[in-house]
Amino acid sequence: AQTVTQSQPEMSVQEAETVTLSCTYDTSESDYYLFWYKQPPSRQMILVIRQEAYKQQNATENRFSVNFQKAAKSFSLKISDSQLGDAAMYFCAYPTGTASKLTFGTGTRLQVTL
Amino acid sequence: DSGVTQTPKHLITATGQRVTLRCSPRSGDLSVYWYQQSLDQGLQFLIQYYNGEERAKGNILERFSAQQFPDLHSELNLSSLELGDSALYFCASSPRQGLQETQYFGPGTRLLVL
Numbered sequence: 001a002q003t004v005t006q007s008q009p010e011m012s013v014q015e016a017e018t019v020t021l022s023c024t025y026d027t028s029e030s031d032y033y034l035f036w037y038k039q040p041p042s043r044q045m046i047l048v049i050r051q052e053a054y055k056q057q058n059a060t061e062n063r064f065s066v067n068f069q070k071a072a073k074s075f076s077l078k079i080s081d082s083q084l085g086d087a088a089m090y091f092c093a094y095p096t097g098t099a100s101k102l103t104f105g106t107g108t109r110l111q112v113t114l
Numbered sequence: 115d116s117g118v119t120q121t122p123k124h125l126i127t128a129t130g131q132r133v134t135l136r137c138s139p140r141s142g143d144l145s146v147y148w149y150q151q152s153l154d155q156g157l158q159f160l161i162q163y164y165n166g167e168e169r170a171k172g173n174i175l176e177r178f179s180a181q182q183f184p185d186l187h188s189e190l191n192l193s194s195l196e197l198g199d200s201a202l203y204f205c206a207s208s209p210r211q212g213l214q215e216t217q218y219f220g221p222g223t224r225l226l227v228l
Binding site: 029031032033035037042043044045046047050052091093095096097098099100101102103104106107 | 116147149151156157159162164169170172202204206208211212213214215216217218219221222224
């Protein structure tokens with residue numbers, strides 16, 4: 001079965017500090033995308049960043065970056081200079097099957113403190 | 115704003131009733147996905163349509179059905195509603211289908227069955 005594991009149910013970071021959320025996955029595919037989605041209290045699912053698995057270079061989007069280790073099937077999200085607005089649930093996901101449905105992890109709830 | 119719209123935002127109904135959730139994908143996107151987010155099951159894939167045709171089914175109950183119309187909007191029909199159907203229902207769209215496609219999510223429809 002395809003699985004995504006987010007081993008940190010909750011994380012806390014101080015404003016302006018850096019935090020890393022971990023994710024491991026299991027796929028037999030060679031070319032695929034990986035995603036981090038953010039779900040704030042409004043419950044919207046917002047795309048944070050995506051990584052192309054065939055690219056060795058880690059994706060970066062402003063304060064968000066990933067550490068992608070393809071052989072280890074690890075895909076962690078680093079948030080730099082954390083802001084209060086970063087407080088949310090963060091889901092790691094990747095597409096599987098011919099329909100490319102997304103398989104999600106159970107999420108990490110990030111709290112940002114002053 | 116992802117460009118995906120969903121209506122209604124909120125829906126409160128009684129057990130045994132039938133409701134229809136509507137989704138308009140981003141302009142140009144041919145693929146539409148439906149997901150259910152409940153407290154105990156997390157984010158689950160329900161069904162996918164591509165250019166009007168059903169392409170994949172996930173954990174969708176027989177009481178649920180969906181379709182995609184020629185203008186590419188999609189509807190998810192939920193009938194004989196039970197208390198356990200209370201959840202947040204998301205629609206997502208992507209240009210095509212494939213492991214290198216990015217799915218963008220609508221704001222969701224919150225369904226409460228009383």
